[in-house]
Amino acid sequence: xxxxxxxxxFASMGHVCPPLSNPAxxxxxxxxHEFTDxxxxxxxxxxWGNNSKKLSLMSSISTSTSTEEVTPENDNDNDNDxxxxxxxxxxxxxxxxxxxxxxxxxxxxxxxxxxxxxxxTSFFAVIYIESRHRDxxxxxxxxxxxxxxMGVPTSMGVVAVYxxxxxxxxxxxxxRNGMYSxxxxxxxxxxxxxxxxxxxxxxxxxxxxxxxxxLYVPNFFExxxxxxxxxxxxxCIARCMSVIFTVPLIGMLxxxxxxxxxxxxxxxxxxEDQIIYPFRVLVWLLPLNWGMSTIAWxxxxxxxxxxAYLCEKDSGRTDCLNHFDSNGQRKWPGWTxxxxxxxEYNPTQCLGxxxxxxxxxxxxxxxxxxxxxxxxxxxxxxxxxxxxxxLFYVIFAYLRVLQVTTVQPLSDLxxxxxxxxxxxxxxxxxxxxxMIPTSxxxxxxxxxxxQGQHVV
Numbered sequence: 001x002x003x004x005x006x007x008x009x010f011a012s013m014g015h016v017c018p019p020l021s022n023p024a025x026x027x028x029x030x031x032x033h034e035f036t037d038x039x040x041x042x043x044x045x046x047x048w049g050n051n052s053k054k055l056s057l058m059s060s061i062s063t064s065t066s067t068e069e070v071t072p073e074n075d076n077d078n079d080n081d082x083x084x085x086x087x088x089x090x091x092x093x094x095x096x097x098x099x100x101x102x103x104x105x106x107x108x109x110x111x112x113x114x115x116x117x118x119x120x121t122s123f124f125a126v127i128y129i130e131s132r133h134r135d136x137x138x139x140x141x142x143x144x145x146x147x148x149x150m151g152v153p154t155s156m157g158v159v160a161v162y163x164x165x166x167x168x169x170x171x172x173x174x175x176r177n178g179m180y181s182x183x184x185x186x187x188x189x190x191x192x193x194x195x196x197x198x199x200x201x202x203x204x205x206x207x208x209x210x211x212x213x214x215l216y217v218p219n220f221f222e223x224x225x226x227x228x229x230x231x232x233x234x235x236c237i238a239r240c241m242s243v244i245f246t247v248p249l250i251g252m253l254x255x256x257x258x259x260x261x262x263x264x265x266x267x268x269x270x271x272e273d274q275i276i277y278p279f280r281v282l283v284w285l286l287p288l289n290w291g292m293s294t295i296a297w298x299x300x301x302x303x304x305x306x307x308a309y310l311c312e313k314d315s316g317r318t319d320c321l322n323h324f325d326s327n328g329q330r331k332w333p334g335w336t337x338x339x340x341x342x343x344e345y346n347p348t349q350c351l352g353x354x355x356x357x358x359x360x361x362x363x364x365x366x367x368x369x370x371x372x373x374x375x376x377x378x379x380x381x382x383x384x385x386x387x388x389x390x391l392f393y394v395i396f397a398y399l400r401v402l403q404v405t406t407v408q409p410l411s412d413l414x415x416x417x418x419x420x421x422x423x424x425x426x427x428x429x430x431x432x433x434x435m436i437p438t439s440x441x442x443x444x445x446x447x448x449x450x451q452g453q454h455v456v
Contacts, residue, residue, distance in 0.1 A: 013047055091180050096188040103192060108163045110196045114203040117153045121208035124148045132214040136307035136337060139300070139351050139358055143268075143369070145213055146296055150230060150288065151263050153204045157234045158259070161251045164242035168397070175401050182401050186394055193235055201227035219298040222375065226294050229382040233287035234259065236389035243396040262286035267293055267368025287385050290378040293368040301355040301371060308353035311336045318342050321350060323360045 001009060007023050010016075010030060017026045029035045031044055086094070103109050128145040131138040175182045201224045209215040215223060237258055241251035264270060265279075266288040275283060283289050311320035311334040319342050320334040335357055336343075337350035352358035356371035363369045 010044075013044060015044070088181065088184070092184040092187060095180055095184040096191065099185070099188045099192055102167075103196065106163070108159060110200065113153075113156055113159065114200055116156060117200060117204040118207055120152055120156075121149055121204050122212065124152070125208035125212035129212065132212065134214075134303050134305050136305055136350055139305060139362065142213070142300070143296060143362060143366070146299065147266070147268050147292065149205060149209060150227065150291055150295065151266070153200070154230060154234045154288070155256070155259050155263075157231075157238045158252050158255050160235060160238040161241045161255045162248045164239050165245075165248040165251055168243055168400070172401055182398060186397065189239075190390070193232065197228040197231040197235060198224065200231050201225075204231075216299045216302060218302070223295055223298050226291055226298070226375075226379060226382070229379060229386065230287050230291040233382055233386040233389065236386050236393060240389055240393045240396065243393060243400050258286070262288040265289060268366055271367045273367065284381075285385065287382050289368060290381045290385075293370070294375055294378040296362075296369055297359060297371070297373070297375070300359055301373075303355045304353055305351070305355075305358055308335045308337050308350055308357075309339065310334075310353050316341075319345070321347060321352075323357065 006027060007017050010027060015030050017023050031041055033041045104111070107115075124145060128141050128148075131141040131145055134142075171182070171185050174180065175185070205215065205223060205227055209223075210217060210220065238255055241255045241258075242248070245251040245254065261282055265272075265275065265283045265286060267283070272280065272283050272289075311317055313330075313332040313334075317336060319336045319338050321336060322330040322332070322334040325331055335350070335353040337345040337347075351361035359369055359371040363371075
């Protein structure tokens with residue numbers, strides 16, 4: 001029957017749940033021979049088996065369209081059927097609904113972090129509030145805000161390591177107990193994590209980025225998608241750390257090391273060409289490098305910036321600034337920050353009139369930033385990183401679940417125990433002790449002990 005009818009079912013057999021007791025604990029104790037009389041447990045199990053056969057037999061009679069008589073021989077076949085096992089799709093549906101409910105009810109999974117993203121990125125937006133103006137003097141501050149916007153929220157994935165580690169301990173037990181397959185949990189987690197990362201990206205960049213710092217709205221979908229890809233990559237890293245290390249604190253330390261390395265090699269702190277091998281490989285393998293340059297390009301490239309003016313080749317001005325192509329030729333138009341012809345200004349604070357000019361100027365200092373359109377390439381790299389880490393998570397998850405101890409029959413264990421006892425008994429002659437039968441009294445044995453003789 002259904003779980004709701006279990007208490008009445010046990011009561012019908014004379015096992016009444018005491019008032020003010022937890023029904024689940026009571027029912028478990030009634031079928032555990034370590035706490036209850038083994039004969040009583042055996043009676044409950046036999047009664048369930050008999051009822052199961054009767055119900056199956058009645059179902060066969062009522063639904064059969066054949067005139068074949070149901071015999072006890074046919075009834076014995078019911079012992080080996082799979083009527084209690086759900087189809088995989090139904091099993092997956094149950095697991096998916098349960099995981100969705102956990103996401104809604106447990107704030108540490110996504111909801112709490114989403115609120116945390118809003119508050120912490122809003123704090124940085126307040127600090128860099130002047131960078132909402134697209135002006136020459138605020139271009140670098142705008143870049144630094146983007147750095148904090150992407151770096152700090154991804155570090156909060158360390159909380160997810162603890163949550164996922166605690167969750168997987170339960171999943172591990174349930175899968176081993178045959179409640180459902182591990183593939184159902186993994187697929188449901190993947191399907192939930194994808195839209196959840198988009199919601200987290202909106203929480204992180206929606207209010208603070210687009211609302212307060214005035215990120216480039218026409219590229220809203222692209223910026224959120226790239227941000228979600230970065231978050232998804234770090235979520236996969238968090239899940240991987242949660243199954244590789246059984247101790248959550250060690251997994252959290254591992255996650256923080258990976259995040260800090262990714263932040264250090266994001267292209268802002270240290271130029272890529274100044275990182276020695278083999279550490280330079282980490283620049284390509286970690287997600288922040290690809291996300292930082294892409295979101296900066298999406299926000300800056302298609303805008304113009306006050307305080308600068310275009311400078312044409314035939315204008316005759318001598319105060320123009322230019323970038324150069326691979327052949328060393330000046331790129332036109334250039335730009336100037338002097339409204340009057342041939343005026344004086346600080347070129348270090350004059351980065352460009354168009355977004356492309358500004359990006360190439362910033363790229364002189366930060367080589368990961370440029371005016372080249374690498375959106376497709378960088379999103380592909382982050383997708384590949386995410387899926388690769390997810391694959392490692394699946395592998396380590398299966399390794400954890402498959403690490404089980406073989407259950408052996410009690411007769412085999414008794415036989416091994418007797419064999420070990422006999423072996424130990426045969427080895428006693430080599431231990432320096434001699435087994436001598438004796439009928440001495442306790443006082444005689446004590447007397448021999450006092451004389452330095454060892455008596456067993």
